[in-house]
Amino acid sequence: MMRRAYNKTLIDPLIENNPVTLQILGICSALAVTTSLLTALVMSGALTSVLVMSNGTISLIRNHVPPAIRLIVQITIIASLVIVADEVLKAYAFEISMRLSVFVGLIITNCIVLARAESFAMRNPPMPSLMDGLGNGLGYSLILIVLGTVRELLGAGTLLGFTVLPTIKQGGWFEPLALMLKPASAFFMLGFLVWLIRTVRRHQVEEPEFRPQTTESKAG
Amino acid sequence: MGRLGPVSWWRSLLALPNDSWTKTLSVALLVALSSALVVSTTSVLLRPMQEANRERERQAKIVAVVSSIIGHPGPLMARVVDLNAGEFSPDIDPVTFDQRAAARDPTRSIAVPPEADIAGLGRRANHAPVFLREVNGKIDLIVLPVHGQGYQSTLYGYLALRGDFNTVAALSFYEHGETPGLGSRITEAAWQANWRDRKVVNESGTLTISVARGKADGPYAVDGITGATRTGQGITNLLRYWLGSHGFGPLLERLRVENS
Numbered sequence: 266m267m268r269r270a271y272n273k274t275l276i277d278p279l280i281e282n283n284p285v286t287l288q289i290l291g292i293c294s295a296l297a298v299t300t301s302l303l304t305a306l307v308m309s310g311a312l313t314s315v316l317v318m319s320n321g322t323i324s325l326i327r328n329h330v331p332p333a334i335r336l337i338v339q340i341t342i343i344a345s346l347v348i349v350a351d352e353v354l355k356a357y358a359f360e361i362s363m364r365l366s367v368f369v370g371l372i373i374t375n376c377i378v379l380a381r382a383e384s385f386a387m388r389n390p391p392m393p394s395l396m397d398g399l400g401n402g403l404g405y406s407l408i409l410i411v412l413g414t415v416r417e418l419l420g421a422g423t424l425l426g427f428t429v430l431p432t433i434k435q436g437g438w439f440e441p442l443a444l445m446l447k448p449a450s451a452f453f454m455l456g457f458l459v460w461l462i463r464t465v466r467r468h469q470v471e472e473p474e475f476r477p478q479t480t481e482s483k484a485g
Numbered sequence: 486m487g488r489l490g491p492v493s494w495w496r497s498l499l500a501l502p503n504d505s506w507t508k509t510l511s512v513a514l515l516v517a518l519s520s521a522l523v524v525s526t527t528s529v530l531l532r533p534m535q536e537a538n539r540e541r542e543r544q545a546k547i548v549a550v551v552s553s554i555i556g557h558p559g560p561l562m563a564r565v566v567d568l569n570a571g572e573f574s575p576d577i578d579p580v581t582f583d584q585r586a587a588a589r590d591p592t593r594s595i596a597v598p599p600e601a602d603i604a605g606l607g608r609r610a611n612h613a614p615v616f617l618r619e620v621n622g623k624i625d626l627i628v629l630p631v632h633g634q635g636y637q638s639t640l641y642g643y644l645a646l647r648g649d650f651n652t653v654a655a656l657s658f659y660e661h662g663e664t665p666g667l668g669s670r671i672t673e674a675a676w677q678a679n680w681r682d683r684k685v686v687n688e689s690g691t692l693t694i695s696v697a698r699g700k701a702d703g704p705y706a707v708d709g710i711t712g713a714t715r716t717g718q719g720i721t722n723l724l725r726y727w728l729g730s731h732g733f734g735p736l737l738e739r740l741r742v743e744n745s
Contacts, residue, residue: 326516329499331509338516345520349527356531359538 274396278404280466285408286459287469290376294368295409296451302425305413306406307361311350311369313402316378319343320398324386339382340373347372377401412454420445540580546659547616547628547643561616561628568613569595571735579614584630587612597731604633604719604726613733623744624648629733633723636715638662640671640723646685648744650737653694656680656724668716679707685728692728695721 284290291312298308322342323330330338351369354362362369372378381401386394417423422430422439431437444450463469501508544561563579566572587593587610594608618626625648632641642658657677663669670676684704687693693705696717701708709717726732 326512329503329508329512331503331505331512333504333509334513338512341516341520345524348524352527352531352535355538356534359535359542363542 271396274393275400278400283404284377284401286462296448298368299412299416300446301417302413305409309406309409315346315350315372316402317398318346320386320394323382324391324394327387343378344373416445536580565612566615566736584610601731604723631727635663635719636668650741651685653680653683663716668713670710692725
């Protein structure tokens, strides 16, 4: 029974309740770091670990957080964890952290982290909160990995730096799509992904907030 | 009332209602303290590795600059030089020393007297980093950072001298804002290659190295770039400044004596 509940918190955010494609959160970094698979993977790792730890920490102290300073406490904890993640990357993966530039630091402002802290970790015990953090982190990672794979493959003909589609420049046949390396392509890709998921899972399609006055309207 | 001890104090704090002033302030303080502790501990523990990474990156840049002209120079050793005294300052860490920041800091720089300021610097840092290659305990290559006013921008480059401190091994500019296609040609490998084996000081001991107007003759000059006379003049000036008595001159003088 307990196990099933854990599994649901963990699995749900992967597709069914994905933070990026359903809640449309955290897309700024999802667009910025997905020009190559490697940066997408490192960013995914950084965000997932920050999310798990912030959810865990905030859940531990949830019963003693004064409502007046609730958000500041959450942000302070998240910011500290992000700085730690950034410092670790600078020490152990220097070149990648240079390529990710400010985007690791900007995890602080990634809505997913604060949203999970505020809506889940503040109300649930540590174990489910950890699972929720992990699930949402993996959901974000899944989207980043899909985007990173497609963009690197079509934009440069490589995956993780290894040649998959030999480009014309190297004497092969593949003409790289330069658009794929531009931020706009990630927008298109993300749009297609949302469309695809919502075509398969129709219940994710949102009710329009407004309907034209002339038609029958549900809002009274 | 229970005994006043840390444990009972802690318990009574936790028992306070969440919206009380005492609890709000204590929680804020505790969260801030523990966050600060975590962040500073990580930072202190990881700093040596990060600095090693940064130094490797800087080395790689300089090696790229030098090797674009004379081939890979092998490992270089970074040192900081006290320009005013003309000697090495072992107490300044070359990894963290930032020459441009130091030049803006009045306590760590001097105003260049107008008559000496041929490179148009305004202020000059008291110290500068240099990069050495030693063979059998003798310096056989020294890379000096140089900069100065060009035609419409400040030129930044590295000058590599051989172990006689008089023969140019390479001169390479890595940052400038000169006219594209004219002054910007100073970054072209073909033009930079002209500097190889030029001499800095002539027999009578005067700084003679220059960019010629048009064709160069003799071992002390390189060809000028057509349409970039002022850029060439700027390079002449900045080289003479940095090799002169106000720049690395005193250090080079000392090294010439010590190394021979």
